[in-house]
Amino acid sequence: MPPGFAVKFLLLCTCVRAVRYDTEEEGLLAMEEQAEKEAVRNKRLYFHRINTYYLVDHSTQCAQLCRLTADCKSYQYRQGEQRCEINNATMREFPSHSKTLTGWSYYKRNAIAFFGIWSPCPQESDPCRNGGICTSRLLKTQQTEPNHCRPTCVCPAGFHGDDCQTDARDKVGWKQHGLYAFKVFSDNVTPKRYNEARTACADEGATLGILKDEDTHDFVLALKNMTAPSEKLWIGLSDSEVEGSFAWEDGSPLGDFSQWVPGQPNSQSNRNCVYITPQHATHPSQWGDRSCSSRHVAAYVCQKKLSFWSRAKVVGSSGSSDDATHSADRTTDGHSLTYWRPDDSNRYFNNW
Numbered sequence: 001m002p003p004g005f006a007v008k009f010l011l012l013c014t015c016v017r018a019v020r021y022d023t024e025e026e027g028l029l030a031m032e033e034q035a036e037k038e039a040v041r042n043k044r045l046y047f048h049r050i051n052t053y054y055l056v057d058h059s060t061q062c063a064q065l066c067r068l069t070a071d072c073k074s075y076q077y078r079q080g081e082q083r084c085e086i087n088n089a090t091m092r093e094f095p096s097h098s099k100t101l102t103g104w105s106y107y108k109r110n111a112i113a114f115f116g117i118w119s120p121c122p123q124e125s126d127p128c129r130n131g132g133i134c135t136s137r138l139l140k141t142q143q144t145e146p147n148h149c150r151p152t153c154v155c156p157a158g159f160h161g162d163d164c165q166t167d168a169r170d171k172v173g174w175k176q177h178g179l180y181a182f183k184v185f186s187d188n189v190t191p192k193r194y195n196e197a198r199t200a201c202a203d204e205g206a207t208l209g210i211l212k213d214e215d216t217h218d219f220v221l222a223l224k225n226m227t228a229p230s231e232k233l234w235i236g237l238s239d240s241e242v243e244g245s246f247a248w249e250d251g252s253p254l255g256d257f258s259q260w261v262p263g264q265p266n267s268q269s270n271r272n273c274v275y276i277t278p279q280h281a282t283h284p285s286q287w288g289d290r291s292c293s294s295r296h297v298a299a300y301v302c303q304k305k306l307s308f309w310s311r312a313k314v315v316g317s318s319g320s321s322d323d324a325t326h327s328a329d330r331t332t333d334g335h336s337l338t339y340w341r342p343d344d345s346n347r348y349f350n351n352w
């Protein structure tokens, strides 16, 4: 540990009020510039990945995740996928394990000069599980964050809960596919109408499944065929808003991908909701439109986004919990160096 780091760390955890970080953004920009100079473009290291994080919208965040992971020796980031991979080895150690792959950038752990902007938690007060990493948020000035000695857990995709203790990837039927978890529900005794299925998904913190590509479609079909192969299945697609103009539940129009049964949709104003046909149908596992109030569709699929940040626990510097819990959604202010902002505060959280 460099000597300067230890000093900064001590200052952080004793909450010394005199510490000011007016130049945090300049600091980040300088670090980012330096790191980008050291990036190895279009390279990815294989076989040494110890964690993957999604929804990481900047390489600097990936640097932080590496920095806060004890075993991290290198990291790689793909902007297009907002994907950050943490490795416990370097390309220099395993040159034959690196491959050329467009879009990836590879960095050594120390690509970013580090001067205490981010701090790990003391081990004794680290509540994070399942690969979650613990960090203290640190903000621009002492005025904007009076309680800056608060470790929070950053959960890998697929985990959530205060301490990243909940594994959402494979629990009670939810299965992870990319950034989402899907679950097929079925009840052929009291089948749900489309809107009832939509409400049932909302009760799960989810939406009806959005199957914009073949990969996702096949994934959902596999789920369906495990639990409800003989049922029809509502998906989150309808033309209720504008007849003939099908749109997904997220508001986006039906794109290039579709799996209509030949002759469907038959564009009737009383057939606005889309289902997938049963496995034994004449045209198995394809799409048809039918009345949204039909009770002949006994299954539906819900999806929910797996959050990179979920609920972040706030603990005191002594390690004791307090009641404050920050829902750390990503900010929407468009600032490239702004990461997440707890939504229970209107202060100038510009970091985490």
Ligand SMILES: [Ca+2]
Pocket (backbone or CB within 6 Å): 239, 243, 244, 267, 268, 269, 270, 271, 272, 273, 289
């Ligand atoms: Ca219609």
